[in-house]
Amino acid sequence: MPLTPEQRDEIAHLRSEAVPTRRATVAALEDILYEAFPVLDHGFVRVIDYMGDDSAVVQAARVSYGRGTRKVSEDAGLIRYLMRHWHSTPFEMCEIKYHVKLPIFVARQWIRHRTANVNEYSARYSILDKEFYVPAPEHLSAQSTVNRQGRGEVLQGGEAARVMDLLREDSERAYRGYAEMLNQDEDGAPLDPSRSGLARELARMNLSLNYYTQWYWKVDLHNLMHFLRLRADSHAQYEIRAYADIMIDILERWVPLTADAFREYRLGGANLSATGLAIVRRMLAGETVAQADSGLSKREWRELMEQLGRSPEL
Amino acid sequence: MPLTPEQRDEIAHLRSEAVPTRRATVAALEDILYEAFPVLDHGFVRVIDYMGDDSAVVQAARVSYGRGTRKVSEDAGLIRYLMRHWHSTPFEMCEIKYHVKLPIFVARQWIRHRTANVNEYSARYSILDKEFYVPAPEHLSAQSTVNRQGRGEVLQGGEAARVMDLLREDSERAYRGYAEMLNQDEDGAPLDPSRSGLARELARMNLSLNYYTQWYWKVDLHNLMHFLRLRADSHAQYEIRAYADIMIDILERWVPLTADAFREYRLGGANLSATGLAIVRRMLAGETVAQADSGLSKREWRELMEQLGRSPEL
Amino acid sequence: MPLTPEQRDEIAHLRSEAVPTRRATVAALEDILYEAFPVLDHGFVRVIDYMGDDSAVVQAARVSYGRGTRKVSEDAGLIRYLMRHWHSTPFEMCEIKYHVKLPIFVARQWIRHRTANVNEYSARYSILDKEFYVPAPEHLSAQSTVNRQGRGEVLQGGEAARVMDLLREDSERAYRGYAEMLNQDEDGAPLDPSRSGLARELARMNLSLNYYTQWYWKVDLHNLMHFLRLRADSHAQYEIRAYADIMIDILERWVPLTADAFREYRLGGANLSATGLAIVRRMLAGETVAQADSGLSKREWRELMEQLGRSPEL
Amino acid sequence: MPLTPEQRDEIAHLRSEAVPTRRATVAALEDILYEAFPVLDHGFVRVIDYMGDDSAVVQAARVSYGRGTRKVSEDAGLIRYLMRHWHSTPFEMCEIKYHVKLPIFVARQWIRHRTANVNEYSARYSILDKEFYVPAPEHLSAQSTVNRQGRGEVLQGGEAARVMDLLREDSERAYRGYAEMLNQDEDGAPLDPSRSGLARELARMNLSLNYYTQWYWKVDLHNLMHFLRLRADSHAQYEIRAYADIMIDILERWVPLTADAFREYRLGGANLSATGLAIVRRMLAGETVAQADSGLSKREWRELMEQLGRSPEL
Incomplete structure (x- = not known):
């Protein structure tokens, strides 16, 4: 369960209030604002804020056309045209901000997308919770034999059980070492009052890459689609794809016309040499x-x- | 007068409607949303949309601090701390979008700030209006004799008058050439039906750098302050400073705590070697x-x- | 003739000297280093410096593969693979720096590519030369009747002659106004010792968009190819395409394997929806x-x- | 010892060859090109390539000044001036490329600097070596009691020994689990031929954040100094500061005038509010x-x- 009771309360509180705005507003996205969509075993994606909608894309494109523009193209056609011809700047006029909880090894792939803003939970400053990722049995795959960077068959029987045990045990042990080095019990009290406790910025290095971290991630619509195209791709690692898939669902709530064009020209289709x-x-x-x-x-x-x-x- | 009647109507219409939102909302900024603030003789700045407020900065900073954070620092103090220690990422969590009308030579300075999103009116596609910048007499300055990149005394008498005349005449003449090459009168009708008219993308090159263009410009709060620090500086050219000054006023409506810290640590103060x-x-x-x-x-x-x-x- | 005698001397001097380096070096690019390739009537492109070669792309890609990598793929195949699958980071490991002289309206399109480094000649600080672009007769095209953002037939006879005259006369006149406002003759002496001369940062606004500027432009190989794909495209304006075409020739000298893959997967081919x-x-x-x-x-x-x-x- | 025999041979080979170039070349940097400077217990920094020198900064700045520039300012003075007045673009004209081996938790801080190019060793594709960071005794510090994000006294006696043991044991154990899940011994042979072995992209999650990774990191001189200012700061974590300190030494070899100005205006000095x-x-x-x-x-x-x-x- 990814949310603490405090987080649940805060979300309920944020969702209960609404104030008037003159800004572009998307009812279908307001409906799910602040809600946590579960991903993997302890992760989530929440939309925290957004700016703009499909009309903002069209409006930005039309700045360019000013006086004398023919009104022939309706919005959907214009958005398809922009997408087809790689006119990216109108899509940059929309922005979205997420709160994401994700395993560190997923965060390491994600952060490679540089054209976004990030604020991550600091394990120099605070203590990480004991939450780590263990794949569901159906995602516990063997190394692919044809693709060095891919998965093959799902592991079976004894091998699957052994892997699962190893992941759990080693993760548990890593946290015990972390807590002991910090000299803190679960309530933050010293385990041994005669000890100082290792600095948090050092102790964290004992944790493994399947531990969860969290961050705020803010990105414009163009760069979001670039991220989603790469990370919802069948060559992407399953664990990051799980986040991308949910974010595509959210995209359809937010900017349905753009999401359609995105499916048509980016997710579907083909680049021929x-x-x-x-x-x-x-x-x-x-x-x-x-x-x-x-x-x-x-x-x-x-x-x-x-x-x-x-x-x-x- | 920078706005067409159609633009006035559109602004009035946009300002007349409000819908409920669960997002962070700033009443003082909503008050002026879509309004055109005049700059120079034909330019303006309008806020078209925004995301976040002072609390969003604080909230992003606190993602880092999670469990166990002391609540000692109230928002203003935290924002000052972030600014003083160059913690820029929390300020990147807010975003603002402007519609700006500005002379081309100002646009050329402005665009050097790369960390923003831009959609500019296209003179390849559409025809530019006959609107050009002529400095007010008090801004018609001589070349500085001590600073190669600065202004000296205000020009007086005959020299001032002659400069003003030259700017006006040459600008007028440039537009006449433009219109004749396009083979279009003010209503878009051909001046001479036997002619084809030069391509817009070529004809525009006859216009001078004081002609007005316009664009949508979207930027995050951190990069906005970086822009404002450089462009509100006394070494910046007056014409771009005029825009920066108004944008600082708007900043104070939007994020008053951040604007205070910005004055304290960026606009004021000093970097000592x-x-x-x-x-x-x-x-x-x-x-x-x-x-x-x-x-x-x-x-x-x-x-x-x-x-x-x-x-x-x- | 775009180069001054001083520039010619400096280029000859730079080309006459060579020192030993342990860095990756490309003989075919060294051959043309510092040379000015003419573009349009007064413009040029010069390569001033570069970092890396095809092997640097391969080497960067192989950082990822480390121990146990099969040596099956030779360099060309790997580079084609990277290009086909949009693996952009290895191409970012090469860098090139140009000195470009170009009309201001071309510079305005060019600068929209934000992922590059630029130092432009400052008309706030210095005085622009009297050099402006006038299209060759075969590039003096009418507005397209089917594409608002394109050119149609080449203008003929009297209309062509009239356009040419207008462009020349108006450009000449703009410069006369510029010089008079500056109160400087060609040698920098005051035209009228009793006048102060308008500040350079103001006087420049009288020049038209076909005046030449110049800059240093530095970019990595990935972003260069992105620029070239968009600007060598048949929908790009001829005047910027003229620069892109020469830069593609230079690309082939610098990184021939990458240039081949670029032709195969970016310039040629098709994106199907x-x-x-x-x-x-x-x-x-x-x-x-x-x-x-x-x-x-x-x-x-x-x-x-x-x-x-x-x-x-x- | 961070380098394999193959790496040593390759470095010796690269260092033994030199070819002539017309490019700007820095003898003091050529002297150490490709050499591995040790950092922490298994890490290193190597310069792989570079572009430009102090003169390239000056030259880029002078593009702006063109005709009529006074020659008063010699290079050092101009570079100090540019640094003092935050003129960053001339420094962007130089570029450097490093090969760095570093613990994953350091890589996670480092990658937050987005204005650089990176190619990292892929643990999806290849198998990580058994190399992990354990702090030297003098860096094994307690949590600071006055600064949540800092270190206090160095741990002593039994607590220090216990922490050291825990770090080593847990790291060893994590690797044993990794190898068993991969079903590979040190030579890459299957431990148990009846098993498939877990996909590399999954098995890696068992490793802890003190394991070493490596990457190519390429950055321009302006953004490098921004990185160094933040990461050589006394508030930065010791482990990343160790890298920054060596990179500052290298900076002095590469661009001594810029390095001086950097010390004067960025590392030293003060920002007063x-x-x-x-x-x-x-x-x-x-x-x-x-x-x-x-x-x-x-x-x-x-x-x-x-x-x-x-x-x-x-």
Whole structure:
């Protein structure tokens, strides 16, 4: 259970109040504001604040068009056009702020996206809770044998049980060492009054990468979609994808037209290379093309055939 | 008068409506939302949207402190502390979006601040209005004789009149050339139906740098203050300072505690060098220090004495 | 002729000296270091410095792979892989610095790319030369009638001549006004000793957007390619494309493997939308698809058929 | 010992070769290029590449000044001027690339500096070595009792020994769990051929934050100095300061004039608040000022008196 009773109270309090604003407001997002959406075993995503909506994207794009603009394009069409032609600045005019609780190894991937603002819980200053991630059995996968950076089959039987035990035991032990070095019990009282306790900024290094941290993360809509495209991708690690998937659901509440265009042009679809495009043209002209005379390596050929929904042998 | 009747109507309409929100809301900023504050002869600044308030800064800072934080510091003190110690990330948690109308030469300085989002009116796509900046007589200054990058005395008499005439005439003439190349009259009708009209993206190059452009500019509170510190500075060109000054007034409506700390630690105050600090210490200890034995160059000495409110001769 | 005799001498001097370095060095780029490549009528691009080469990209990518990496992929294949899968960080490990002379309206488009470092000639501090851009006759195009943001046919006869005259005359006149307001002749002597001369930071506003400025522009390889993809595109304005085209030639000297992959995956090729990809799959399966039952708007359909090299009617 | 024999050989090889270049070159930095400077118990910093030198800063600043610039200011004076007046863009024209080996908890602080380029060793793709940080006895400090985010006295006797043992044992145990879950021995052979081995991207979560990672980190000179100012500060955690200190030594080899100005205006010196400056002026005028009538809080007063080298009681 990721929330403390104090957090639950605070959320209930924040959700109970509303004041009038002249700003762009999105009812479907207001509905879930401050709510914690659970992710993994102890994590969550909450929307804390937002700025703008689909209309703000359109309005920003139209600053550029000023006097004499034809009104032909309605909003959805314009948003699709902007997305298709990589006009990113109008999407930068919207902003969203999340409160996220996530394992440290996920935070380490996430932070690589530099075009966002972050305030993270400080383990130099405060003490981390005893909360660590252990994968659900269906996510406990073997190393992939074909992809060095991927997962294969789900572990079974004794091996699965042993891994689960190891993760739990080692995590528990790491926290015992942490608490002992800090010389603090769960209520913050000294375990041994004759000891000083190691500095928090040092003791934290005993914790493992599956311990949970939390942060505020604020990003504009363009950079959010860039993050989501990479992290909701099938090549992304499952644990960060779990966050991205929920954030895409939230995106649909916030900016439904933009979310549609995002699915059409970023999540779906395909980037064809120059050679790949030439092959498609030849095939459409009725030619039979084989990998050997395609100009593509075997790997590139396999990837292209997958995109085209065809068997690689053809 | 910078606003068209359509813009006035739109502003009135936007200001007339309010809907409930659960988000952080600032009444003093809502009061002026969408309003155009005039700057220079045809420019303006309008706040279009915002996210967060002083409490959002505090809240973000406290994410870091979590369990066990002492409640000693109240908000103002914490905000001062963050500003004094250059903790910038909590200030990045607030965001503001402006609509600005400004001369192109001012826009060229402004855009050098890269950590913001911009959508500018496109003169490739649309036609610029005939609006250009001419300084008020009290801002028509001679080149400084002591500072290559500054202004000296205000021009007087015949020279002032001649400069004013030149600016007006040349600007008028530039627009006539622009319109003739476009082959358009004021209503967008062709001046000469037998002509095609030069592409807008080319014709615009005939306009001078005092023509007005406009844009949406969105920035977080930290980067806004960085911008304001540099552009409200006495070394900044008057024309951009005029915008910065109004934006500081707006800052005080939006985040009054942060604005106070900003005045205390950024706009006011002084950065002393290591040598400068050593001199102050010697002086406080009763020693008489002269430039010659100060370790500072004459220029550095003069700047230091100015900061300390002392005559350079001492 | 864009270079002053002093600049020519300095370039010759810089090119005449070489010292030993242990750094990654690219002979083909050293060959042209400091040389000015002419662009438009008075502009140029010069490479002033660079860091890294194709191997530096590979080396950075392999930091990630460390112990146990299979050596199967040779450099070209790895670079193609990185490009195909949008792994941008290894390309960020190379850097290049240019000296560019360009019309102000081009500089205004260029500066929108924020992820670069810039030092521009200051017209607050110094006086701009009398150099302005006038398009060659073959680039003097009419406004496009189908695309608000594009060019149509090349202007002919009297209209072309008139536009050329207007651009030249108005530019000349703008400079006369500039010099008179500055109260300086070509050698920097006062035109009229009884006058003060307007501050440079004000006088410059009389110049038009086709006047040349210059800057140092430094960027990493990833962001350079992003810039080149957008600015070498057929939708970019010709005048900035002229710079991008030369910079792509230089790219091939610097990082030939990366430049190949860039052509294959960014300049060439196509981004298909989810709907577009489904259409291609149906067509490859032998189905005849028409716009009406495609799920695409007419514009989207036309764009897709163009990418596939097919007539839109089919 | 942080380097493998293969790394030593590679470094020796890289250092043995030099080729001619026309680029700006710094002999004192070439001398140590590729060399590993040890930091902490297993870490290091190596310079892998660089671009520019002190002259490149000056040259970039002078782009702005062009024709008519007085040659009065020699390089050191100009660099001091740029630093004093926060003209950051000329410093952005130099770039440096490091290879750094560092504990994960240090990497987590370091990565918060977003204006840099990073390629990190991937524990999704490869297996981390068994190398973890244990503080030297003199850095094993108690939690500060006056500063929640700091260290107090060095731990002594039994408590120190116990902490050291715990850190070592828990780190060893974490690696045993990691290797068992991976089902790999030290040579990469399966421990138990009947098992699959957990995916690397999951197994890594069992390691603790004192395990070493490594990365390439590339940054421009301006942002490097911003990083060093914050991380060489006495409030920074010792473990990251150890890296910053060595990087400042390297800075002095690379750009000695800039390094001097950096010490003068950033590392040394003081930022006085508006109120603090007013107090200094009063004191210099002979007035005795006490905290009570200073307008400063007790904490602010204490900080100011420290900067001025005076006892807070006065």
